[in-house]
Amino acid sequence: KHYYQVLALMFAIEEINRNLNLLPNITLGFHIYNAYPNDERTLESSLMWLSGQGQTTPNYSCEKRKSVVVIGGATSDLTVSMGSLLELYKFPQITYGLFDPLLSDPLQFPSVYQMAPTDTYLICGMVRLMLHFKWNWVGLVTSDDSRSEKFLRDLQEEMTRNDVCVAFTEKIISGQKGDIDVYNYFIINILMSTAKVIVIYGNTNSLLSWMFTKIPHVIVTRVWITSSHWDIAKKPSYIYFNNFHGALIFSDQTSKIPGFKHFLKTIHPTKYPEDTFLKNFWETAFGCTYKHGEGDEGVCSPNASLDTLRLSYLDINMSDQSYTVYTAVYAVAWALHKMFLVRSEMESDIDGDKRVFHPWKVRISGLGKCLGRYKDRINILHMWLLLLGIRLKVMWKTMEYSHHGVLFLPSNEVGTPPQSRCSKCGPGFQKKSQEGKPVCCFDCVPCPEGHISSKTDADRCVKCPEDQYSNKKRNQCLPKVVIFLAYEEPLGMALASIAACLSLFTALVLWVFVRHKNTPIVKANNRDLSYILLISLIFCFLCSLLFIGRPNAMNCLLRQTTFGVMFTVAVSSVLAKTIIVVLAFRATRPGSRGRKWMGSRAPISVVLFCTLIQVLLCAIWLLLSPPFPETDTHSDCEHILLVCNEGSFIAFYFVLSYMGVLALGSFTVAFLARNLPDTFNEAKFITFSMLVFCSVWVSFLPTYQSTKGKMMAAVEIFCILSSSTGLLGCIFIPKCYVILLVLAIVLIRNFEKISEKTFGA
Structure with missing residues (x-):
């Protein structure tokens, strides 16, 4: 070399x-x-x-x-x-x-x-290569001299600026090759380190002394990064160079010299007889004996040329x-x-x-x-160890300086490079620094709900957009599904069917009462109030349909106000019925003033007055802060809830509280009048109906507050249907039972009389 x-x-x-x-x-x-x-x-x-x-x-x-x-x-x-x-x-x-x-x-x-040139380009190139392969845990091996010391210092500064950490630093002093303990310590430090990439730089002779020791060799499977001045292509018979298979060598960009290959073919000891070095090299390279002195070829072939040598030489x-x-x-x-x-x-x-x-x-x-031209391009060679000790330096990449002085490395590598990292956080995690350790060593913390990290070693997780949510692995944002209580889904279909059936059943009860309006049981407690109550219950059942379907401006305005007004009519009708029961027994006393209220329109006035107050409350609600459709993206992490915002919850609870006051008043009066003796006393039925009504709506409030989205609408529909059914069942079913039973008895007796006249006694 x-x-x-x-x-x-x-x-x-x-x-x-x-x-x-x-x-x-x-x-x-x-x-x-x-x-x-x-x-x-x-x-x-x-x-x-x-x-x-x-x-x-x-x-x-x-x-x-x-x-x-x-x-x-x-x-x-x-x-x-x-x-x-x-x-x-x-x-x-x-x-x-x-x-x-x-x-x-x-x-x-x-x-x-x-x-x-200065080593600035070499340092920048090495660090750029580390960043390219995401190597942030790198070992450094240098010789112990002033040049290597400065290179090491500058390299560490550049690595620190780019968040690349030094796993270990080893300095080799020339002349230590016979010290077995030092050699073992050196090898053990490399093998025990988690760094898979090592930069080696410095005096070739002092560093190579480690590779030619008499100690049995150890194969160190690491990626070595070095410069072309650190010559590892020596003496192919030594197996220690297996450690440098795949080494990446930084080399200055050199121009091709025309005629140099032809010059190698013409080199021969006979052409330069005074060059004793050439004769020695010739004998070593070709394995022949050259006779010195007269210039004849001897055993060595006169046709041998340097271009026929193996690549190892x-x-x-x-x-x-x-x-x-x-x-x-x-x-x-x-x-x-x-x-x-x-x-x-x-x-x-x-x-x-x-x-x-x-x-x-x-x-x-x-x-x-x-002299001293600064290079604008760097070649990166890849060392390959072939059979028979042949080493081949293959051109792998060319790094170029941009106009801004930044090294650019094209992405054309083949295969998967090894990883050299102190810590690694996969997608779905974010880094958390460890106290007292380098920035490259960190803990991995899972991303919180609604946040993701799609790349490795993310400093922080990224929040998903409002219309998306994070998957379980926290590495991808998925689109949220828009949900509301629809007629097409089983729950919506079931509730709508129940509401329709109950309203039809209430209409049937109303027909029975109208059909038998002259019976004493219908006349008792004011049949007009019974008609009003049954009609209001029909609308109560039907108003639950406003809570089903895609929320829009119209049904958001109507659902709560219609529900409030219809239930106020129903509850005020029950209250009026309760008042009539009390007045009826007071009217039987001699000199009682309650007689004049029995035949008047006073009970209807109670219904109108109570309903008017509720209508005024709803009107104020709609004028000041009306309900409106809203897209809720926060309550459910995986769904977008289409709901109706009540506008003013104070107004909403005022409406409910007013109905509660009416129901509580009806329950109290009916409870006090439950033991009054009379064949047609409705106080017991009203007491049970209002007990069911109040129980349903008392349990409604905490349940309503703890649910979101379509389940909130389903809870309110269930309360509407169950409370309305309680009123219908407790007040009117017993009366319908009596009416139908009497009708059945009358029909049977009439059938018997007709049979006797026809067939005789």
Whole structure:
């Protein structure tokens, strides 16, 4: 992988040397030095480069062709180690590793230029990816260095701003790979955590040390998020990389370099005999033996080329770091080209036909202006582990920056991503924060009645519209059913049928009384009052039909007022009958003044007077606050009730109270006169009728208040029918029984007389 960056450098230099418009008449060259992961060997390599290939003598160089720029520093440690020495000689250094804020300090490292952009795009991209998949419980693993520390701090701030919580944080110190206890602690923390997604970032060498330990491996089934600089495609023989199957790798958007694939085909040790690295790489990659010294092919095939290697050794496309090296070479070339174009900014000493350049002039000439381009697109690669240890990085998505600086991620993923959440509330629940815990950890509380949440992790439930209600799961609003006491339903049909039958039966009783109006039992207690009472009862039965059917303005106005007036007529007629009973017995006393009231229209006047008061109460009610149809959406959570609003409940209860006073008066008088001796005394019947009447309406009030909708109308209809039936049954049924019984006896006797005359004794 590192040599692949060398190939990119070689390709860029050859391409520049063939370009007639860039550095004409000048040929670029290069030296390749190996870098070691310790300060001593790095300083030694730097001195070798400064002094030449011979003895490393400070401040002395045997090289006639001196280099002007150093391209290196895949890691910050390497850049700092080289920069400490190169800065003494004002050599510009271009680093192609991850961006490190420490290296951007112009006072401490004035000659260091970073090709990589800042990690801002990487942090935003990672958090945007978490939000895209709704991952809010994420673990963080970094190396223990200043760059990783800043990355970790910035990432945590961005995650906090977007309500993404950190499940755990692990820092790996370089050189701990032999510590078994630390390794076990590291693995156990990952396995015990509920986070299914882990971000890994930092120094590749220190982090990889955990993967190459001698401890038996543990398969950690997690989704890893990292950057392309964290190279996990090394040494395919190690099974530990099964842990990184499916890893998501953030990569800078790189342009395709035309001709690079063809260049790979032409690479061969015979073409670059001085490149000892290439020979070693060739033997390792192709598994052959190459004879050094004379350049013959030996055992290795002369037709072998790099494009035939397995994917585990060489990527077909140019990697991010290789592309960065490629652009760094071009940045140096353009800086040198500018020196030739601007003579005032160029110094040169002529040594034969060769020009010698001063490195600090290259640095001053504006090399930094060519570097550090900010990317506007990010590729996300998907790591696949295939058979035989082959790893394949597949292009998965491209994130783009909008004009407002917001990362946009297209939705074209395939399959169901894993969930990584501390807590999860399904539809029908709302979140309730847990005291002392992160915002991502919460309790789930069911939505209250009439509210729903149709998505997961809803902050609060949404109230359903007035014409809808929540289902049992509280995840959907359903339309409410409009209900009222209709004729079509069984209850309405039964009540209407009963009311019609009772009114017909009352009409039949009236016919019997009219038909036998001259009988003593009909004449007793004023037969006119009996007619009025029977007619009012017919209308009482029929007025219950106003409570059945869809409420509208007309029947809402008529139902309670008609009911009140008709019942007032009936109750006042009963009251008048009771008064007549009392007057009748008083009139039998010598010198009684009650005789003059017996034959007058006084009882009719009582009915008219009592009814007039009720009519006035109803008129005031209709004028001030009349009843009206209303849609009740609150009383029943699953239904819309079509009801009649009484307008003024005070007026409604005044009407009922007035009828109650009349009924109570009738009951009291009848009860006191129940023991008066007479063959046709109605006081006992009136007492029982008013007892039934009062019992029904006393039980009506609490029942009426506790019901809603059509059941409220049904309760009132039942009270109307039962109280009217009580009056009809207790007062008139005994009289009808006597009339019909006498009629039957008379018919039988007449039949016997006719039979005797016809057939003899």
